[in-house]
Amino acid sequence: MAEQPRPSRVEKVLVIGAGVSGLTTALELARVRENDKPRYTVQVVAERPADQTVSVIAGALWEFPPAVCGQHGNQLSIMRSKRWSVESYKEFQKLAQVRGNGVHMAPTNFYFGVKIEDDWLEHTKMRELKKLSEDEEIQGFRRMTEEDLKKVPASFGVKDGYQLQVPAVDTPIYTRWLREQLKQQSNVTITYGKRITDRLAPQSAKIRADWGVDAIVNCTGMGAAELAGASMVPLRGALVRVPVARFPSRPKTAYAISKTAHQQDMVFIVPRETHLILGGLVEPSEYDTHIGKDYQPIKEMFDRNKRFAPELLKDVNLDDTDVDVIAGLRPYRVENVCVEKEYGFNIVHNYGHGGSGFSLSYGCAREAIGLLESMEGPSFRVVDLRPAAVHQHPDTYADLETPDFTTAQLDGQEVSVEQPIYH
Numbered sequence: 001m002a003e004q005p006r007p008s009r010v011e012k013v014l015v016i017g018a019g020v021s022g023l024t025t026a027l028e029l030a031r032v033r034e035n036d037k038p039r040y041t042v043q044v045v046a047e048r049p050a051d052q053t054v055s056v057i058a059g060a061l062w063e064f065p066p067a068v069c070g071q072h073g074n075q076l077s078i079m080r081s082k083r084w085s086v087e088s089y090k091e092f093q094k095l096a097q098v099r100g101n102g103v104h105m106a107p108t109n110f111y112f113g114v115k116i117e118d119d120w121l122e123h124t125k126m127r128e129l130k131k132l133s134e135d136e137e138i139q140g141f142r143r144m145t146e147e148d149l150k151k152v153p154a155s156f157g158v159k160d161g162y163q164l165q166v167p168a169v170d171t172p173i174y175t176r177w178l179r180e181q182l183k184q185q186s187n188v189t190i191t192y193g194k195r196i197t198d199r200l201a202p203q204s205a206k207i208r209a210d211w212g213v214d215a216i217v218n219c220t221g222m223g224a225a226e227l228a229g230a231s232m233v234p235l236r237g238a239l240v241r242v243p244v245a246r247f248p249s250r251p252k253t254a255y256a257i258s259k260t261a262h263q264q265d266m267v268f269i270v271p272r273e274t275h276l277i278l279g280g281l282v283e284p285s286e287y288d289t290h291i292g293k294d295y296q297p298i299k300e301m302f303d304r305n306k307r308f309a310p311e312l313l314k315d316v317n318l319d320d321t322d323v324d325v326i327a328g329l330r331p332y333r334v335e336n337v338c339v340e341k342e343y344g345f346n347i348v349h350n351y352g353h354g355g356s357g358f359s360l361s362y363g364c365a366r367e368a369i370g371l372l373e374s375m376e377g378p379s380f381r382v383v384d385l386r387p388a389a390v391h392q393h394p395d396t397y398a399d400l401e402t403p404d405f406t407t408a409q410l411d412g413q414e415v416s417v418e419q420p421i422y423h
């Protein structure tokens with residue numbers, strides 16, 4: 001595959017994919033202005049509109065990495081994800097102040113089966129969340145008291161917990177809102193029903209000529225297996241939806257218990273404008289989304305949530321006709337979430353968000369735009385890869401491990417780095 005010349009300037013961009021990643025990237029691109037004019041012309045192409053993607057299935061409760069569903073071990077990747085999630089939190093927090101977009105801030109109780117101090121990962125995560133809350137980057141961190149914990153049925157073995165104000169997204173309303181925002185931008189066109197086939201890189205020049213663009217952003221979720229040759233693994237999930245009209249007053253608090261990501265022991269209860277969402281299913285490498293009320297793990301998931309909140313769900317049964325089940329595949333990439341440039345082919349990737357596509361959406365979109373900018377011109381430049389959060393919160397990140405690499409690919413060339421790129 002011959003490398004292609006870098007564009008002297010990226011002005012016209014094709015975004016492939018219209019789930020939350022594609023729509024957010026397209027909207028953020030469309031909003032970039034230079035000299036009082038839109039900086040980019042954006043075309044979105046997707047096989048399916050958002051209301052037919054996994055993005056509309058998502059529980060869409062914001063989460064701070066490492067993610068429960070689709071956890072990565074790579075520390076550099078987790079650090080980047082943390083920055084993306086905080087950036088997204090701030091954007092959702094602003095959106096929650098405006099009506100009509102499906103975003104609201106929900107007090108969310110996170111429970112744990114051990115004392116948090118006894119679990120290195122959860123302890124680190126909690127300390128970071130507390131610090132972010134003290135710095136007012138996120139809102140409402142509160143450690144639970146013994147009295148709070150006693151309210152959870154004893155059979156769940158809950159030993160600890162904290163509460164946060166967390167963005168909760170009503171996905172049908174929010175993805176419709178994203179599409180409407182895009183329609184209002186004069187510099188955006190959207191084409192649905194078109195599938196791009198085969199690896200993007202070898203046909204990048206042709207695709208760019210056909211669409212009249214300088215660069216491509218790949219936001220295809222599971223589709224990246226074909227378009228980027230990515231190691232995608234579906235993490236099948238399902239949600240039970242109960243109309244909020246069933247409750248005397250609209251439920252306000254969200255609840256999450258996850259002792260392990262792969263044993264089916266999760267409790268996940270999220271109130272939305274129209275429905276109360278019950279979830280917690282994670283089944284790796286299962287592709288079939290035609291699962292419903294008769295599927296045993298869904299019955300168990302419903303029963304678990306009902307045992308957790310017996311008072312709230314006392315009159316709700318899985319076979320009630322107004323209670324439905326939806327299922328989808330979280331697009332998990334084995335190595336990490338992929339927000340990367342494909343060197344020499346004028347492609348930026350933004351896929352593989354697993355169970356965190358909403359939580360990371362704005363941060364990833366903005367980083368993808370930064371990567372488009374860094375494609376321009378012939379010069380070789382060394383970029384500072386240290387996430388801004390490392391500079392801003394040195395104490396918070398002090399005990400994270402130093403990544404173990406001594407070479408890096410920068411703009412297609414292998415360079416040696418005598419020191420790790422961040423420490």
Ligand SMILES: Cc1cc2nc3c(=O)[nH]c(=O)nc-3n(C[C@H](O)[C@H](O)[C@H](O)COP(=O)(O)OP(=O)(O)OC[C@H]3O[C@@H](n4cnc5c(N)ncnc54)[C@H](O)[C@@H]3O)c2cc1C
Binds near residue numbers: 020354359
């Ligand atoms: C049960 C469940 C619960 C979840 N809960 C949460 C949660 O609480 N918080 C959270 O942040 N996330 C959650 N998620 C994860 C979230 O849904 C995903 O991470 C996110 O929707 C991924 O969005 P995406 O835009 O990258 O991919 P998708 O929504 O899959 O969109 C991909 C787009 O690319 C298009 N496409 C693919 N291949 C091609 C091709 N070859 N040619 C043209 N177009 C193509 C598709 O048609 C589609 O438009 C959950 C998911 C599930 C299933």
